[in-house]
Amino acid sequence: MESTSLPAIEEQLKTIQQLIQKAKFNDAISQAEALIKLTTDDSQLIELWYLLAVAQRYNKSPLTALSSINQLLRLNNKHSRAHQELGHINLALNEINKAKLAFEHAVKLNPCLVGSWQELIEIYRLSQSSNITPNPTQKSELQDKIQLAANQLAKLKTLPPALLAVTELMHEGKWLKAEQICRHFLQNNKRHIDGMCLLAEIGIELKIYDDAEFLLASSLELEPKHIHARAQYLNLLIRLGKYKAAQYQVDTLLNSQPENLSFKVAKANVLNGLGKTDEAITLFQQAIQQEDSIPGFYLQLGHALKTKGDIDNAVYAYQKAYQLNPSYGDAFWSLANTKTYRFTDAEIAQMQAQQDNEDLALTDKIQLYFATGKAFEDKEDYPQAFHAYQQGNQLQQANNGFDINKLEQQVDEQIKYCTAELFEQRGHLGYEAPDPIFIVGLPRAGSTLLEQILASHSQIDGTMELHNILGLASRLRGRNPNTESNQYPKNLSEINPDYFSRFGKQFIDETRVYREDAPLFIDKMPNNFLHIGLIKLILPNAKIIDARRSPMACCFSGFKQLFAEGQDFSYSLEVIGRYYQAYLKLMAHWEKVLPNFVLTVKHEEVVEDLDKQVHRMLDFCGLEFEQSCIDFHKTKRNIKTPSSEQVRQPIYKSATEQWQHFEQYLEPLKKVLNIN
Structure with a gap:
């Protein structure tokens, strides 16, 4: 059975949403059920089961809604709105504890779900005032949870509705839709710093780094004291290997918040990038003395020690990182990536056990597969090694969006436009x-x-893998690479010779x-x-x-x-x-x-x-x-x-x-x- 076409299904999904908004729940249920029978596409089914469950709950059929939302969760157990809906359904069934767990799981997956935070505050307050009086420790924990939820809710409510929708879409991995809404918002709110920061974050995720860099630099010109924008800009500069520019940003941040531990660690990363590895190691060690329970600090210390060639202490730092967080894929992969470390049987068993953890983040799972592949290769167990490498590669490829056709097109364009004549005419101008x-x-x-x-x-x-030529090529490509007349490398024969x-x-x-x-x-x-x-x-x-x-x-x-x-x-x-x-x-x-x-x-x-x-x-x-x-x-x-x-x-x-x-x-x- 073939799925219905994408434009057709999108229109029908909108129709079902409109029926729910108009309280025509029976009609919404009928249309959703009919469409479910016509499609085999998982993404379409997920949307349909979600809308069906919502309509059934509003139609006062919580048990039927529960069955529908469970169908969705079998397709995607990390769908944040499905867990939120599960919370609402459990509330309708008076299953308060199950509702609490569902809402907590929803905000863990997506901290931008206003409805979940609102319900959690009410549930926590209900627990506080219940006849079964919690002990003082439980009361304190509940109060902390109420405060955390209230703070997050207040933060979300300061966002305009459009940007709140953007943040939700980002957490759901719907980056292109989030970009579309965010750009539309900024067309009417050109100097909205939070909007610019969100669009920059989307650009970073989509690897449109020049756009993100431009947005964040512009944000700081408009509002130089915006800490979040500057911190975001700093992180991007580190990612791009622009450590000199990053040094200015991190020093500015530390001047305003000298005790901020994350800025101190960023400073260490910048120093390491600038080749001042001993200074970086000292800063990492100071951060660990100040807070020794953060696995990432040990991981970054390990990277600096490895750069210096102190492999024994790097290994100790990586091991410390995974001891603090047993599912920390980056720590295991970093051990494998030394190329000289040999995993013990116990470590291999731990990595394999963690791979089966349903709550494991995708990045951790990928890193664990690659590390496991290296471990089995060192043991000359090549079938298991290849299976692990293949699993890691399949997950990574499915999530990076690389298109080899575009690369082959780039090669063809270089051949077409970078001719002997071009170099005869312009090869002496540099x-x-x-x-x-x-x-x-x-x-x-x-x-x-x-x-x-x-x-x-x-x-x-010797230096490092410098990004400067790639950055120049990106600039020459222009802010709109679809504009043929302004496209690199064609424009190499047209730009000002100077x-x-x-x-x-x-x-x-x-x-x-x-x-x-x-x-x-x-x-x-x-x-x-x-x-x-x-x-x-x-x-x-x-x-x-x-x-x-x-x-x-x-x-x-x-x-x-x-x-x-x-x-x-x-x-x-x-x-x-x-x-x-x-x-x-x-x-x-x-x-x-x-x-x-x-x-x-x-x-x-x-x-x-x-x-x-x-x-x-x-x-x-x-x-x-x-x-x-x-x-x-x-x-x-x-x-x-x-x-x-x-x-x-x-x-x-x-x-x-x-x-x-x-x-x-x-x-x-x-x-x-x-x-x-």
Whole structure:
């Protein structure tokens, strides 16, 4: 049986809502029941069972309504409004305790449900004044709950109805609908700071970071003392790796609230991002002394210690984090992500037990699957390892919205518009500084190893994966990427010629904060391979090294890795294979239109003959040979990527063909890569 079409069902859902509002409950019930028989689509059924339950409750049939809402909860046990409706139904059945539990669960899932908070206040007050007098401790707990509910209710009631609807939709994961309503509200309330902050939050969730950054910066221009807007802006800047700008924001916040612990921890994160890792560790430790029961503090301390290379204390910090919160997926994944930690049988059992927890947050579940996969791989139990990796990847892919077709379109546009003629006409206009060495390619292709080798040279500073080129490309794409005439990369042949030198100098100025004193520095953002043409135009004397690894090894290593952000293509064997093919296609184009601008360094050749490849890279960069590049594993520097511990060891060959242990599961990848 086929589902009814989306426009048709939406219209009929509106009709049912209108019937309920007009108290025509029998008609609403009849229409909902009829539609339920016509659709098999879960999202449609969820809406229909919800409206049916509401109509039945209003029609004074609470037992029938209870059956309907339970049907919905079987489809989606985390539907906040369904739990709220369950609370209302239980109240109608005089099941006060069940109602309380349902409302409490509803606001846990979505703290913006006004109706649930209102009912909870009444239930808590009823408990306080009941004939069975609670003991003093219970009275105090009830009073705290009343106060918490009243505070949240008061906060929600200050929001205009439209923004309250936006917050509810956001908590329900309906981001596009929330964005639509929020934008409409702001068209009529252009300086509404809370509205701007909500739209920025939606932008961050949808990864439209430039919009979010613009909104938050504008909010602070309008209202410089708005703490929430500044804190939100700070968090976004940290996420984007703009640590110098973040430093100003966090210092401003600490000036106004010097004892705010979350701002102190944010300061530590900023310092760690700026390479001041020892200062960051000290601040994290001070925060833990002040409040030692917050798992996230230990997790962030662990990250800083790992960056520094203090792996033993990093492991202790991660273990402390999961001891405080046994379902803390990030703590387990961080242990796995050291690449050297080996889980005990007890830890594996704990991770598997937590995966079955129905209340577990999706992010925790995904992290636990990836950590479990690593644990079983280390035990050479490859079937269980692949099953865990596959579970984690499927969940992550289902929730990241990545579209490989758009990436392939981007590649085609770069090939179409970044022609040899473009570089002949405009390739001499950029800023002539020779400072940057860009290492590009796919993640897990050996870029961290190349960075460690080069950063061991006295004339080169290692930095991190810098977001500046990606940010510039985003700005050139424009605020409305659907406007063809203003779209990057087409506009590279049209923009003011003076801009190229200005963009190049801006890159050098903005990245200086990550450097030390060497004349050259590395930016190892792998995704920059998409923008080599842009790099050539703004920094014609830059060096670009393509870190390349054999397709099966590279793609499967990416599939096993849970990335913090920015590599959403890596969670499907087919998609990662298509991404790899698109990358090869574009790199071949760059070689054609920019001959000798990119040096390709193959990971397998580095492993086989380190000396030869080190000489190749140094010759390409115009540098004399230094033995320290061969002895790269002895170099003391901060490293922020998953491979940090691996590149602190001498070259080893064992990882080059690890994918072969999983070969029987990798047919979808082989097919896309045309490997027999």
